[in-house]
Amino acid sequence: AIYSSPLLHTVNINNLQAGQTYYYSIPHHVSRNIFHFRLAKKKQFPFILGLMADIGQTIVSNASIWNLGQMKPDAILLAGDLSYSDGWPFRWDTFARLIEPLASIYPILHVGGNHELGSSENWIHYLERWPTPNIGQAPSPLFWSVDIGPLHLIGLNSYDNFVQGGDRIQRAWLLSDLAHYTTYQRSHSQPWLAVLFHVPFYSSNGAHHLEGELMRKAYEPILYAAGVDFIITGHVHAYERTNHVYNNNNDICGPIYFGLGDAGNRESTYTDWFQPQPEWSIFRESSFGVGQIIIHNSSSLRYEWHREACATNNTKNNYQQPTNGINLNALDCHTPKDNGGFAYEPIDFLDLTKSSDPSCTSKRAHIAASIGLNPLAFHLPPTPHSEEANNNLIFPRPKHSSSSSQKKENDQQRSHIPLIIALLFLLMLLFAFGIFLAARRFVILSRSPSRIFYTVDSYSSLSLSDQIIKGYTRSVPNLTSYSSITGTSTTQQEKEKWCDSQPAATPLQGIQLT
DSSP states (O other): OOOOOOOHHHHHOOOOTTTTTEEEEEETTTTTEEEEEOOOOTTTTSSSEEOOOOOOOOHHHHHHHHHHHOOOOOOOEOOOOOSOOOOHHHHHHHHHHHHHHHHSSSSSOOOOOHHHTTTTTTTTTHHHSOTTTTSSSSSSSSSEEEETTTEEEEETTTTTSSSSTTTTHHHHHHHHHHHHHHIIIIIIIOOEEEOSSOOSOOBBEEEEETTHHHHHHHHHHHHHHOOEEEEEEOOOSSSEEOOOOEEEETTTTOEEEEEEOOSOOTTTTOOOOSOOTTTTEEEEEEEEEEEEEEOOEEEEEEEEEEEEEEEEOOOOTTOOOOTTTTTTTTSSSSHHHOOSSSHHHHHEEEEEEEOOOOOHHHOOOOHHHHHHHHHHHHTOOOOTOOOOOOOOOOOOHHHHOOOOHHHHHHHHHHHHHHHHHHHHHHHHHHHHHHHHHHHEEEEETTTOSSSBBBOOGGGGGOOOHHHHHHHHHSTTTTTTOTTHHSSSOOOOHHHHHHHSSOOOOOSSSSBBBB
């Protein structure tokens, strides 16, 4: 049978007040419940975020949903790979029913992953069923930004084309968004800056290794220069937390990465960790779990990862026996063949305070300048010789050259003038030659015979273009109008009779139309 989706309704509600709780119901809904949600206040503390990625539809997925609900978050961040529908549309329906207890109450901010793109998905079901919060402010729904509570959050598309500027639309939008993330927001309303995308820049697991490298090289300098605080990713079915990192080295001014591709997918966990463990990798484990961030104030937060389940030897693709291969006792389990190098801890945590290192501002400004960006667009102190103190847009910085180098550039420009004159003269000659050919053709046509014969495959295809009729009707005997040959009043027999009455065809001199 051909799949037919249920009716999909999308409702936009305006003029909602921050901090207020709203109740709503859906007529004829099977549960007949009254749902509710609350909008977070700007700079509300504490502000709680639930974190997950690669959730799928398993018993572990259900545990993730329940545990996130117990956090009572102000928002949930989902870094791609939602339903694992993989070309079977009805799985989007079952996933909606599975996650309804969470999604009907708490806002879920999400980006797409490979399971929303591949297996004939092509973003279609994802975007129809899970609208993103771009609300027209981005040229694509696959990347967006939103201010929520004390957080300015940016969602990016990991599957853009990062070769030879194929991602220029997303890149230009990102630069513009960061330019409008003002000094006031950074110091008052949204002091925390975070980014959400699917494929990690940093992972010490062998699965999907370096898949995000092209995006990292293109975007990591931008995110570093903008002072991003933390980045949430998925894709790798394991948990890993990094140190502050930039360009594969520990850097107190760089963001922290939380790899959370372990919320319950059906493909089990990835256990093949690289040895030795990189210095930037702080904690890694091949288990299932979800994350939580509690933002205490403008400069400090607490992060926790809670393990929910461990994989056993028979986890992969357990459709028929969903409990096979899963140990839901998160306090007493381990994953076979996990060579991550740690004891299997049920909780990983981090108390994060924003760096007060005075060198960070100058380092970020240096990185911005090194990639041709205006550091002032990120509201950083200007580098020497900057003359764009009031420019909030990101453009390449002007090059300041000495008088001798400027003179050399002027001499090079003057040397091009004779070549430009020669090219213009050649173009004038070509134009004159074209006029000569057109005039010659007109003379030949005016001297052609009075009869012109048209060869056609059959009488029924006999037709003359308007231009031919206008130019030559007067020279064809017995042809009084265009309709006498092609008009609807002319029958097939009349056409044949007319053609038979004409003299035998003689070779044309100069023109032959076929």
